[in-house]
Amino acid sequence: MLKDAAAIVGIGETAFAKALAPSETSLALEAILQALEDAGIDASEVDGFASYSMETTDEVEVARNLGAGEITFFSQVGYGGGAGPACVGQLALAIAAGQCRVGVVWRSRKRGSGKRIWSDPSIQFSTPAAWTRPWGLIRPVDEIALLARRYMHEYGATRDHFANVALAFRKMANRNPRATFFEKPLTREQYAEARWISEPLCLYDNCLESDGALACVLVSAERAKDCRQAPVYVHAFGQGIGRQSHTMTNYWSEDPLMGPAWACAKQLYRNSDIGPSEIDVAQIYDAFTPLVPLSLEGYGFCDRGEGAAFTEEGGLEVGGRLPTNTSGGGLSEAYVHGFNLINEGVRQLRGESCNPVENARTCLVTGGEGVPTSALILRK
Amino acid sequence: MDDFAPLMPPIDETNAAFWEGARVGELRVQRCVDSGRLIFPPRSRSPWGRHVEPAWEVVSGRGQIWSFVIPHPPLIPQFSELAPYNVILVALDEDPTLRMVGNLISEPGAAINSVPSQEIEIGARVRVVFEAESEELPLPRWVRD
Numbered sequence: 001m002l003k004d005a006a007a008i009v010g011i012g013e014t015a016f017a018k019a020l021a022p023s024e025t026s027l028a029l030e031a032i033l034q035a036l037e038d039a040g041i042d043a044s045e046v047d048g049f050a051s052y053s054m055e056t057t058d059e060v061e062v063a064r065n066l067g068a069g070e071i072t073f074f075s076q077v078g079y080g081g082g083a084g085p086a087c088v089g090q091l092a093l094a095i096a097a098g099q100c101r102v103g104v105v106w107r108s109r110k111r112g113s114g115k116r117i118w119s120d121p122s123i124q125f126s127t128p129a130a131w132t133r134p135w136g137l138i139r140p141v142d143e144i145a146l147l148a149r150r151y152m153h154e155y156g157a158t159r160d161h162f163a164n165v166a167l168a169f170r171k172m173a174n175r176n177p178r179a180t181f182f183e184k185p186l187t188r189e190q191y192a193e194a195r196w197i198s199e200p201l202c203l204y205d206n207c208l209e210s211d212g213a214l215a216c217v218l219v220s221a222e223r224a225k226d227c228r229q230a231p232v233y234v235h236a237f238g239q240g241i242g243r244q245s246h247t248m249t250n251y252w253s254e255d256p257l258m259g260p261a262w263a264c265a266k267q268l269y270r271n272s273d274i275g276p277s278e279i280d281v282a283q284i285y286d287a288f289t290p291l292v293p294l295s296l297e298g299y300g301f302c303d304r305g306e307g308a309a310f311t312e313e314g315g316l317e318v319g320g321r322l323p324t325n326t327s328g329g330g331l332s333e334a335y336v337h338g339f340n341l342i343n344e345g346v347r348q349l350r351g352e353s354c355n356p357v358e359n360a361r362t363c364l365v366t367g368g369e370g371v372p373t374s375a376l377i378l379r380k
Numbered sequence: 381m382d383d384f385a386p387l388m389p390p391i392d393e394t395n396a397a398f399w400e401g402a403r404v405g406e407l408r409v410q411r412c413v414d415s416g417r418l419i420f421p422p423r424s425r426s427p428w429g430r431h432v433e434p435a436w437e438v439v440s441g442r443g444q445i446w447s448f449v450i451p452h453p454p455l456i457p458q459f460s461e462l463a464p465y466n467v468i469l470v471a472l473d474e475d476p477t478l479r480m481v482g483n484l485i486s487e488p489g490a491a492i493n494s495v496p497s498q499e500i501e502i503g504a505r506v507r508v509v510f511e512a513e514s515e516e517l518p519l520p521r522w523v524r525d
Contacts, residue, residue, distance in 0.1 A: 130389030132481045137467045150447035199450035251479045
């Protein structure tokens with residue numbers, strides 16, 4: 001069992017923007033070197049890697065640029081936005097099992113200036129895209145909007161609930177100088193008047209398209225005591241693929257509104273001393289606003305169908321039921337496949353967040369609901 | 381309809397029977413010969429029962445709209461011209477957990493933007509129609525039943 005055997009001791013990140021000049025490799029190295037500096041660990045000590053399978057910079061490239069030591073553990077996790085917490089979790093397991101000592105996780109992506117994956121008609125033609133794209137269900141937003149409409153129909157959720165999510169995270173970003181939407185507020189009127197992208201979802205239900213890179217450094221709990229920063233322990237880790245679930249187009253399971261978060265949460269809490277009621281702050285994957293109420297249900301913060309109501313009365317804001325995405329998240333800080341949620345989780349528990357949650361001792365970080373996913377419980 | 385060609389799914393041994401059915405105006409899905417459960421999208425082994433190779437059969441082609449979206453640009457060129465159009469998800473009468481992505485159209489052969497979006501409702505009854513026989517791969521679409 002993992003339970004605090006490994007800790008995150010360093011975090012790093014580049015600037016975030018619609019377009020950055022350096023290559024993805026160069027951005028990755030910048031973030032990694034910053035994370036190692038933050039930890040006070042020399043690059044020559046790095047011997048473990050975990051990364052997203054969608055990463056373009058491979059481990060060999062990173063290692064030879066860093067001047068890393070002999071690498072004894074390296075793994076990649078698939079499914080884009082579902083992968084972030086799993087990269088941290090798998091590396092933590094590897095450290096706990098003695099497969100490596102100093103592990104680095106990173107994600108570097110030029111999704112702001114690069115091309116939109118969905119715009120290439122020749123790709124993704126495995127199941128299930130062959131059963132969706134020919135009819136014009138082209139983009140991730142279309143795929144999630146189909147679930148969102150059903151969620152509204154079944155549980156009485158409204159666009160106002162999705163606006164609650166967008167506005168709450170925008171407020172967080174307004175106080176975060178690193179965020180794309182620092183000091184740029186969003187009003188409910190602006191939300192209501194925004195152009196449609198895929199009805200029932202509008203522009204502000206969609207995450208940003210960003211260039212940027214982030215990284216973090218993990219060591220054993222023992223080694224963590226000697227690092228520069230206070231350790232943030234990986235308390236629990238889960239991954240999940242639901243029964244008969246499909247990636248993004250989860251339309252063929254018994255209940256498509258119960259996504260992979262449900263399987264992931266079961267495993268997450270099975271090995272955790274910390275349950276949903278003991279989580280002080282959350283970083284929930286937010287490529288699209290409806291993923292947040294669905295995740296709140298999946299991770300046990302409320303019952304089925306109550307995720308929308310959970311966002312009412314500032315439920316996701318600082319001082320609310322569950323302060324969420326305190327850096328602004330993918331909707332308002334930057335969209336780097338959710339890695340900014342990991343670093344923000346660490347900052348909260350170090351007391352360094354721009355939107356500090358008082359006495360926060362525990363933080364949930366999730367990957368994307370809708371794809372094979374993962375989650376972490378971090379603690380001080 | 382040539383513009384749609386790049387989005388046509390590749391036919392393989394697992395889905396060939398579905399598209400053969402479409403060409404003769406039949407909506408076909410798989411059935412697990414052991415457990416009797418229907419299966420869609422098709423696969424090479426039944427996930428239920430004894431994991432045998434599934435059989436194919438024709439279903440009624442009737443169902444209800446489970447959900448729908450109205451995409452707006454930015455889209456890929458083939459669909460930008462038609463936007464806003466609809467994409468519906470149909471729950472089949474034979475087993476409502478069998479759902480098919482499609483489009484609601486006003487009549488056979490009509491465009492995917494032929495039904496005003498405010499007229500589309502979850503729960504509406506629909507039946508399958510197929511595009512003209514001249515098409516290599518006639519896509520199943522849906523009209524109000």
